[in-house]
Amino acid sequence: MSFLKLYDYPRGPYPARVRIALGEKGLQSQVESVFVDLRTGAHKKPDFLTKNYSGTLPVLEIEPGLFIGECTAITEYIDNLDGNPILTGKSPKEKAIIHMMNRRAEIELLDPISVYFHHGTPGLGPHVEIYQNKEWGLHQLAKSIKGMHYFDSFLKGQPYVAGQSFSMADITVIGGLIFASLLKVPIPEECEALLEWYARMQNRASFINRLDF
Ligand SMILES: N[C@@H](CCC(=O)N[C@@H](CS)C(=O)NCC(=O)O)C(=O)O
Known part of the structure; x- marks a missing residue:
């Protein structure tokens, strides 16, 4: 895998969903975590809003400039990367x-x-x-x-x-x-x-x- 960047606030409950999913899939080492400080409102600044219009975390950048928001969508993506979706269902x-x-x-x-x-x-x-x-x-x-x-x-x-x-x-x-x-x-x-x-x-x-x- 070449490029996965997680815009992240590690202790946040929604980022935890993606962090746990990455753990279940054994993919933690494939991801670079980019800290976005919720406490200072960094997620509501114009630069971040271009990545996720809703100003929420997490966001997964799956190719340079291609940003996936929403934990469910991110989990779907990482679960299907290896063709063996153990978290989101096969049938x-x-x-x-x-x-x-x-x-x-x-x-x-x-x-x-x-x-x-x-x-x-x-x-x-x-x-x-x-x-x-x-x-x-x-x-x-x-x-x-x-x-x-x-x-x-x-x-x-x-x-x-x-x-x-x-x-x-x-x-x-x-x-x-x-x-x-x-x-x-x-x-x-x-x-x-x-x-x-x-x-x-x-x-x-x-x-x-x-x-x-
Ligand atoms: N529907 C979004 C919700 C994400 C969300 O609310 N994330 C929290 C992080 S724990 C957040 O960014 N909160 C900041 C805010 O709403 O100002 C998802 O599933 O990713």
Whole structure:
């Protein structure tokens, strides 16, 4: 592989999704991480906006000047590079289930906890958070807790979020729980299956080593 540049904030929950996917695929050494400092608002500056119009991380540059945003798209790309997509599904049925659960992980857990961070807390600070709506943030926090219960109900009957094997959908729920833990939002203790699953996920090498490059 000749050129992969990851515009990155390594401790961020969304970049963690790509870092974990790279770990699962054994591709960390193929990627150069370019630090973009969220705390100073570097991701909202014109130079970065030409790479990703939404001013969010991560972004993967797959050829000079060709920038891929959105964790799901980036994960699809890196998972298919070797022709053996272990994270995003091989058969039409696997792909459909993984993408359904991955999207639900974004909608019900990761995106709401992110909105809580940006609206219900000081977020990245007043120089970056130019519009905040605290009530909306708190509403999204409650949504994310409901999301935890939703995934707990699935995990009572199956070992992974999309069924019998680890996939991109697990990675996205992990991203949501990394975000929750950064914000000191606990997983409700009655979500026993989710807690057991998360303990297993935290033992995976790709989780443990996600900051190692
Ligand atoms: N839908 C995007 C969301 C990415 C995202 O929100 N990334 C966070 C990093 S943890 C970010 O850049 N937040 C900064 C901001 O929204 O100002 C994706 O899946 O890549």
